[in-house]
Amino acid sequence: MLSTDQIYQLQETLEAAGKRREAAAIALAPKHKGGEWEEFHAAVKAELVAERALAAAQNQAYAVPVELPVLWDTGAPLPHLLQNDYQAFLIFFVRDADPSWDGSSVNIRRPDSPAAFQLAVVEFKGCVSTMMGSPNDEVLHGHPLYGKGLEGYRPMRIENSAWIAELQRINSVHDGYAPERWRRLSHYFFGFHDVTFECVAESVSVDLHESSLPEVLAKVCERLLR
The missing domain is CATH 1.10.287 (Helix Hairpins)
Structure with a gap:
């Protein structure tokens, strides 16, 4: 102290x-x-x-960067969330890394395009809960964690998470409640242009795919159904 x-x-x-x-x-x-x-x-x-x-x-709760091999654009990475009762997959377009780009053109991505792009598949194992929606980047400064290390456009982990504490309190009434399990959980935060994604899970990993979004979504659905 x-x-x-x-x-x-x-x-x-x-x-x-x-x-x-x-x-x-x-x-x-x-x-x-x-x-x-x-x-x-x-x-x-x-x-x-x-x-x-x-x-x-x-x-107090605060945000720290998570070292994952993926970043996304400030534009429209088009995040998609697929999940079942214990796994969650967040799929989105990763940041363009074209060294010859001079800023004079815009690469428009359509979610239904058959063209191949670099896409991230972020898997959250041991997923307990997810949230996806508001706030967007225009009002991120209104988030309770703003001013406490919070950054947009990069993966973050929330230390001293009030959300985990709330979920733990709710689940503590269960006959099989095991406090040690909750100590293994982390609260993840991904701030995109139009939405924010948050997840409480045991671990996170990333795979990169050079493919179309429909193809990647189909592959992830297969993984969820195994």
Whole structure:
């Protein structure tokens, strides 16, 4: 347990990080001298680190990045959710990595297209519960975890999850309730352009496919039916 002085120091660190991020954002407006974007990204990262440190010290829920080999565009990755009573699969288009793209064209993806794209199949094993829908990225700053390390467009894990605690309380009335099982669960958060996906599960893994979305969805359905 941290002392009051230590908590105050963390609060001061977060306040200073916020001011640095604001100054870095202002510096992006005039004619650039070089290094402005690098400083802005570094300032944002420092603020996120400070947010997580303070929330952890106060035993509050906070978000940390999950190291998965997949990112998605800020546009429309078209996430699809398929699940049964213990498995969940999240399928979406991954970020384009064309080094020759100059920003002058847009690659339109249709979910029913037979063309092959790179798609992520994220499997959540030992799935207990899922949510998919609001908020979108335009109102992510209204989410209760915003300001506590939350980032969009990348996989996140929620530490000190209130959702897991709530589910555990509900299930604690069962005759076969086993507290150790709930300690194995993690709360995952995926923020997309139009929707947010959240899941409580034992583990997560990713497979990448170069295929059409209908083909990948059919393969995932086969896995669910085994």
